[in-house]
């Protein structure tokens with residue numbers, strides 16, 4: 001029998017893979033070691049980035065893999081923003097654990113389709129174990145859950161489970177389905193409401209208190225009034241760590257309101273849920289244990305490389321009710337006492353990659369205590385920054401929750417009306433941020449609270465240390481002074 005007559009351009013011998021792989025791993029190792037001495041970003045414009053890439057058409061013929069990998073590595077190492085840099089503290093994007101990069105390589109090499117158990121026996125079981133461990137880590141009594149691409153998707157799954165559980169048998173007989181969330185809720189909620197049939201007008205925005213936490217007194221009143229008016233309150237969303245300032249909604253109080261009114265309680269813990277692993281976590285955060293569904297993001301505070309989100313649900317049946325179909329073209333039924341999980345029945349995706357591996361290996365590499373230590377250290381760094389800000393006379397501290405610190409540059413001697421002062425400080429701090437984000441020395445982002453434009457550092461980065469916080473203060477003040485000299489109303493440059 002003759003075999004292997006076929007030539008496939010994408011095939012690669014073991015020998016070639018080994019040679020290319022060693023070269024690539026060598027370069028990645030050098031890159032990781034060099035991170036602190038690189039700029040966080042080159043700050044290049046889109047035109048400049050496109051010029052590096054070139055605009056040629058799809059090549060007709062293939063090219064040698066070693067040249068291509070060298071080129072791709074040069075492009076990425078030379079022209080990326082590095083969220084693994086110790087001075088990256090923007091948005092909520094973490095440094096990625098190097099073991100996660102190795103895990104992704106291994107996962108891609110085996111390439112299990114984690115949609116059906118038969119197609120992915122070991123990877124499906126690793127995912128099930130990962131889900132159990134995540135639930136245990138944050139103290140959520142989950143019967144089930146699954147890994148998804150990130151926070152938006154994890155929240156969508158909770159939303160869909162709630163909608164299915166709360167939908168009446170006869171939709172025509174029902175009033176309007178309503179969703180309750182605070183104004184500080186991440187924009188996933190508008191997308192979910194639009195995508196999943198209730199419409200964004202179905203969101204009842206609940207006001208927040210002065211610490212950006214959902215006001216439960218108003219929530220209770222709103223639900224009661226809506227019920228009286230014949231509407232169908234569907235779910236309440238509590239946030240465990242808001243995207244802007246890291247505020248934690250009063251989850252235990254929300255839980256008891258939901259219980260009293262018999263409404264689904266979903267917690268968006270995309271950012272903050274993992275901090276519930278700390279024994280000293282506040283009871284408001286630990287209150288996530290009372291939710292019906294919980295979203296959390298291993299690609300945020302568990303340092304998994306993008307992408308990895310997770311939905312946990314109290315009752316497995318709720319996911320099956322929302323997502324399970326048994327098409328004739330699948331032969332996935334197992335005749336065993338404890339049928340294994342086919343993940344396509346628990347969520348939106350059908351074919352699924354093996355994103356559990358990087359999470360599972362990260363959890364095992366650090367262990368519970370290692371995870372707790374890294375999260376605790378991140379929070380400690382953010383508090384240290386708040387202290388430095390408080391001590392500096394040209395900086396004003398605002399909020400400090402979890403690992404987020406907000407503040408702004410306020411130069412001395414401003415002689416303007418209050419409204420003009422606020423307007424000028426907003427412009428000045430916005431310009432500081434623009435300069436800082438393009439400069440490459442450090443990277444933070446912003447929050448707008450009560451119409452004030454604030455600088456915002458979020459530490460989900462196990463490489464960030466005290467000296468990086470000290471450097472950040474120096475950079476902000478340096479930019480602030482330079483820009484103030486030019487921009488201050490009445491100055492030469494203004």
Ligand SMILES: Cc1ncc(COP(=O)(O)O)c(C=O)c1O
Nearest residue numbers: 092150151152186242243270271
């Ligand atoms: C509270 C919260 N929810 C949801 C998200 C969306 O997560 P992702 O960007 O992973 O989709 C974020 C992102 O920062 C977030 O902070």
